[in-house]
Each structure stands twice: as structure tokens, then as C-alpha cells.
Amino acid sequence: MRELKILAVVVALTLITYWGVEPFAHSQMHPHVDAPNYDFAQADKMISAENVEKAKVALDKAKKADDKKAIKSATTDLTNAENFEKDTNAFWATTKESIADKGNVANGEVLVTSNCTACHSIESKGFPKVMDDASSAAAYGVVPPDLGTAGKLYTKEYLAGFIMNPARASKVTHKFVDGRVHPMPGFDWMQPQEIADMVAYLQSIAPKAMTDKEVFNNACQRCHSIKYGDMKGGTMQAYTPNENIKAYMGKIPPDLSQYIKSRGPNYIHEFVNDPQKHLEGTAMPRVGLTLESEKQVVGYLEEVGDSKKAQREELGPKFLIYLVIFAIFAWLWKSKQWREMH
Template sequence: MRELKILAVVVVLTLITYWGVEPFAHSQMHPHVDPANYNFEQADKVSAKEKVEEKKEALEKAEAEAKKTGNEKVTHLPKKEYDAAVKFQKRIDSFWESNNATLKLKGNATNGATLVQSNCTACHSIKSQGFPQVMDDASSAAAYGVVPPDLSTSGKLYTKDYLVAFIKEPTLGQKVSHKFVDGRVHPMPSYSWMQPQDIADMVAYLQSIAPDKMTDKQVFQDACQRCHGIKYGDMKGGTMSAHTPAENIKAYMGKVPPDLSQYIRSRGAKYLHEFINDPQKHLEGTAMPRVGLSKASEEKVISYLEKVGDSKKAQREELGPKFLIYLVIFAIFAWLWKASKWRDIH
């Protein structure tokens, strides 16, 4: 009986730690954020509204303090931040509303081919259509800060609304307008001067040349390798270096983007989905852009990172239940053995 009491205490303390202490600690180190949202218009409107509410609350607290202390200076910064949040909310709402006109149009891929080839191939390659890189990676990075992506698979990787948003205004599409201020210019120019039909045609062309299928590794290479490398290799031992040299990407981003070999272990799939979908949720002010991947493409990136950094996951998960069954059987035999040896003593 004493052993059962001890076991009960151990079980209760373990459950309290697992269901109480650990989740609380995790919530403090990793505050809850909204789940990944692939409707970027909706996501941007929600985040802009939340930011206004946050800054309004901070302003109200500052005004209450000013009324109490008589020091009006404490309201200056909160008022400035609140006004900026309201202004940005109006800007982003207007931006997405204007994009809806383009999204409703049926694109003409033939006209789009002419537009893309005349406007985009000066910087971007489209290797599948016979347009090679204009410059090597090092030269491109030196010129733009980051190597421009090949457009062969963009129609497959990214959502339609993201492509429209990015072509029209890259800083808003990527959610990095906070970075390009005080004269700083995004390497990708804005095409807001184009007619909605022209942008719709360009997107239709990019979708028409996109491959039907891509492997997990191909999606990672096209979506992530311009900035991120894989140092420790995949299951076949291959490694990847980021296309953009470290010195260029550091100047462009502010720091060298991390190697992603073990990120699936250190961050977990849920965090990576949220971060890739919208980096600002977990790291406000980061230079990491919203990538704009569709849900299917993002899942392939995560799948590849699991193959690289957690290749034994399936085997480990398969072994888990078997090991627990073994422990239960072992515990039963141990109890029976103990009972037979101590029966006479008790």
C-alpha cells in the first residue's frame, strides 16, 4: 500500500508539472499568437486593428498618468505611436481593397508573358522559359542586397493574393514597410502604376508556367535558399549554402539569417508555421519578410525541415507506444514479484 501511495504522489506531481507548470512557463517564454492565416488580406486587417487597439490602450494609460502627475510629456510618444498605427491601418485597408479589383479579373497569360518578360527579366531569371540569370549570385546580391528569385515556380509557391500584393507594392505584400523608411528603397520596385488587368495578366502567366508538382526539397530551395542554408545536410548527406553571400544578406537584413538544419527541433512545426506565415507575430520589427507561401507550399517546407533535422521522427513515434506497453508489463511483473517476496513479512 505504501508503494501505491508513493506512486500516486509521483503521478500527481508529474501531471501538475506536465499540464500546469510547463504550459505556464511556455506561455511566458512564447506568448500566444494568432494561428497561421493564409488569407493575407484578412490577416493584415486583423493585425492592423490589434495594433491600433494596443497603442490606444497605451495612450489612455499615458493620459491617465499625465492627468495624475501633470506631466504632459509622457503622452507624446504614445500619441505619436497611436497616430502612426491609425494611419497604417487606413493604408493597409485601402491597399487590400484596391487589390480586390485585380483579384476579381480573369488574367490573360499571353499578355502577361509579354509584361513579365519586358518588366521582370532585367532582374529575375525564368529558367524554365529560357531566361537565365542576368548576373551571378554574388553580383546580384551586391546590386540588390539579396539574390532575386527565379520566377519559374512562383505561381506554384505563392498564393494569388500575395503575388498581386507583391507586384503592386512589395513592402506591404511582404509586411516590411517598417524597414523601408527614411529614404530606404525596396530592391523590388512598386508596380502600382500598372492597370489592375495588367497585374492580373502577369499573375496568370506566372501561374501558367508553374510546375504541377514540386518535391519538399525543391520548394525549400526556391522559397528559402536565397537567404537560408542547410549546414548539416539532408538524409542523403547534401548541404546547401544560401545563394546570397553572408556579407550582403547581413547588410540587407541587419544580421545573417540562421542555418535551418535543426530549426524543426529547436522551434517545432507549429512555431515555424506561424513564423513563416507572418514573422511579425513572433518577432515584431524583424526584417524577415512574409514569404507569402500557400498552405501547401509551407507544409512542404516544414516537411523538408523535418526530413533534415528530425529524420527519425516516424521511427521514434512508432517506438513510443511499444515502449510504454513494455513499461506497463514490466511494472506488473515487478509488482507481482515484490508481492510474492514480501507477503510473508507483511
């Protein structure tokens, strides 16, 4: 009977840890954030409004405490939050017409090939890289992407916003202050119809389907490496050399080989969709992927870092059944031995 009591205590402590302590610890290390939102205008509007409300609460708290230093700081924070909200909403408002317009592919081709191919390649249309990756990284800080897949990877809304103002669309305006400018110039001087034409062209030349690895190569490999191999032939080095990406980002972006295990698919979805939610002030830009493309990135990271997941999940129930059967036989054997002793 004593053994049953001990077992009950062990089971109770295990369950408390699994359903109580561990979730609490996880919530402190990775606070809950809003689910990924692929309507970027709506998402930015909601977040900027929330930041204004937080700043107002902080100011009210400082006023109640009659802390002059805190009041001054909170007032500045509120002003900054309100200005950011105003600028963000104005930015996405200017993209609405471009998003709504039906683009002219022929005119978009002229605009893209005359404005973009000075830096970007479009290999599928006969526009090779202007420079090798090392030279491009030295010139721009990061290797410019090939535009042949942009219309497949990114939402129409994001493409329009990024063409107009790359820093604001990717939520890295905090990086480009005090005279620093984004390596890609904004085209907000263009007419909305011209932006729509460029997006239409990019969508027209995009492949109809891409493998998970191709999506990762195009969306992530300019900055991130796969050090431990892709299970199908070797490692994958980031296109941008470490010294350049470190200078551009502030640190070397992490290797993603095991991120699916250390972070989990939900975290990766949230982080790729909007890095600022989990790590405010990070230099990683919002990538602007569609839900489909984002799923393919996560799928590839699962293939790379957790290729045995299916087998492991299949084996789990069988192993638990084995443990139960083993425990029953162990209990019967113990009972027999104690009966013979007494």
C-alpha cells in the same frame, strides 16, 4: 504502502509539470497568436485594427495616470497605428481589381519578360540568371528568385500585392525608412489589368507539381541554409552569401536543420505565414506561400530534422507497455522478498 504513496506523489508532480507548468512556460515564451490566415488583405486589416485598439488603450491608461511623457508617447503611437492601418487598407484595396480581373497570359508574358528579367531568371523559359549568386547578392542584398515557380508557390493575391509594392505586401516597410528602398521596385504605376496579366502569366508557366525539397529550394534557400544535410546527399548552403544577407537582414538567418524540433510545425506555419506575429520588427518578410506550399516546406523540414519521427512514434507505445510490464514484475518480486523477510 509507503512506496505507493511516494509513487503517487511522483506521478502527481510529473502530471502537474507536464499539464500545468510546461504549458504555462510555453505560453510565456511563445504567446498565442492568431492562426495562419492566407487571405492576406483580411489578415492585415484585422491586425492593423487590433494595433489601433491597443494604442488607444495605452493612451487612455496614460491619461488616467496623468503622465505627460507617457501621454505624448502613446499619442504618437496611436497616430502611427492609425496611419499604418489607413495605408494598409488602401494598399490592399488597390489590389482587389487586379485580383478580380482575368489576366491575359500573352500580354503578361510581354510585361514580365520586358520588366522582370533584367533582375530575375526564368530558367524554364530560357531566361538564365543575369549574374551569379554572389554578384546578385552584392548588387541587391539578396539573390533575386527565379520566377518560373512563383505562380505555384504564392497566392494570386500576394503576387499582385508584391508586384505593386514589395515592402508592404511582405510586411517589411519598417526596414525601408529614411531613404532606404526595397531592392525590387514597386509597379504600382501599372494599370490593374496589367498586374493581372503578369500574375496570369506567372501562373501559366508554373509547374503543376513540385517536391517538398523543390519548394524549400525556391521559397527558403535564398536566405536559409541546411547545415546538417538533407538526409539524401550533403548540406544546402543559402544562395545569398553570409556577408550580404547579414547586411541586408541585420543578422544571418538561422540554419533550419533542426527547426522542426526546436520550434515545432505549428510555430513554423505561423511564422512563415506572418513573422511579425511572433517577432514584431523582424526583418524576415512574409513569404506569401499558399497553404499547400507552406505544408511542403514544413514537410521538408520534418524530413531533414526529424526523419525518424514515424519510427519514434511507433516505438513509443511499445516502450510504455514494456515499462508497465517491467513495473508489475518488479512489484511482484519486491512483494515476494518482503514476505520472505517477515
